[in-house]
Amino acid sequence: MADSRIYSAAALSARAALAGVEPEPGVLKHDSILHVKGVERHFGGITAVNVDQLDIQRGSITALIGPNGAGKTTLFNVLTGFDPPDAGKWQFDGTEMSKVSAHKMAVKGMVRTFQLTKSLTKLSVIENMKLGAIDQVGESWWNALFPLRWKAQEAIVEKRADELLSRFTMGHMRDEYAGTLSGGQRKLLEMARALMTQPRLVMLDEPMAGVNPALKQSLNEHIRSLRDEGMTILFIEHDMDMVHDISDWVVVMSEGRIIAEGTPAQISENTSVIEAYLGAHQGNTMFEEKH
């Protein structure tokens, strides 16, 4: 892949940290922020997720790819507490998370977005954003009755929300209902809202689905800039251009298992990945075009 882009310092250090890692499923990273061990999720007789080990490098952009039904979203749901696992443990920054309920994940610094965008349509864009801030005094019903107790914090939250909105070029929409936004703008809003929780790990479930090409480019830039600010990004994506473009590391799932890991270049050459996508002995056109 001809690569003439200028990398940020964070990108270079993430790539350097991953350079020496063996491209094998479940391989341990030098500095992991999320460590998953033996997570299983069954639906009746179907094993949706069966991950022996998964390590996510801190400060990297990791892509989670795989054919439809590979269990990517189910793994997300399990890791973020939305779906109880049948077995397994995972640690986030050294904290055991397998017993933590979904609403405490964001408080601990791990936030997710959804494949089907969940913008809160009857709230304005700025209210959507302010909802994201955690530890708000005025969110207790008793304190809510005394505006003096929460007005100061609210102003700080609003300032941060406005900054994030203008960074995502949505400042002009701040007072519109979120329900009036386009699909792509909703994706942006959801990502910006997730950032209001001040996370260390951002988990994006198909951030590019239904987004027009122009907006895709700017979403890419936004995701890169998050890493440059020190956040770790784990995202599910089907758009291979994007995966090649921005990820430092790629994890491939198929039928609930992790079948391959490696840098984007290593994954393009991995025959088991091509087989998973296209079925065995089906040729190797999928990644060839990129070279």
Next chain:
Amino acid sequence: MDWIRIFENTMRAFAGVDAAYFALAAIGLNVQFGYTGLLNFGQAAFMACGAYGLGLTSQYFNVSFWWGIPIAMVLVIILALLVGIPTLRLRADYLAIVTIATAELVRLVVRSVKFKRIFGGSDGINTFSNEFRALNPFQPSAQYGIWPFRYNGYTMFTLLVGWGLVVMIAMFVWLLMRSPWGRVVKAIREDEDAVRSLGKNIYSYKMQSLIIGGFCGMLSGMVFALDRGSVQPDNYSRDVTFYILTALVLGGMARVMGSIVGPMMFWGLYVFCDNFLRQLVQSAPLRVGGVTIIQSTQVGAVNYMLVGLGLILLMAKRPQGVFGNRQEMALDGR
């Protein structure tokens, strides 16, 4: 036809005790359904908690009437936990089913012969309001107010208490809904999972909303019981919940003013139609050609038809209610 009489009665109903206790219950439903999206079809049960909280003071505990307030609060919390714990983790429909069943259960328990000693059976309780009557600053038999809003002394007193509570509770809800707490519950109405992913314990917020709305229902039941001077189990049946819900939709959901003006309009419309029909058939049944359209015994039923028609027309013209926001309403389809 005595139009002045009809006008007087309509105006009196518009600002009457019925409108006040409906408004209190509607504010509660508005917190639960309008803001949080909790489909509570059992507001009548929370009203019964308030009324029986007062009734139990004289019937069972034999204590001062003022104990009715804490007793009723405990009953409300028990009821809210009872219906909320199993259902609030599930989809909204389950709460609707459970609340409608629970409200009937509550009514059947309090009117049962088995518990007659505690709840007074189907006769209800009517011995609790003496202390309240003693507080009345007005002459019970005299007329007060300015035309057309003229009421007797006791009604004037319950009106003052009722509308006073409406103003207080409306302020309370208004403060809540413009705070970060209100933002969270409104967001829960839109999408629970999104709110959960942003670090809010939605189960707790839904429970808080259910209890706060229940307290409003409780006050409503108290005002109603004090005005009538008695607690009757059959005053807390399903239709009460649905009339209140109707009044709320009429006024406009998720608006504080909507839940106050809606009940006023509901009762205004109801009494206007009732008075009009009664006067129409006072002397003789209404006939067109050889066909009897309506006679005096049918006024009650036809009245509901007319009120229903009026509501349908209003909803066709203003689906968002009087105070609702049409733009907000239109977002539902997306």
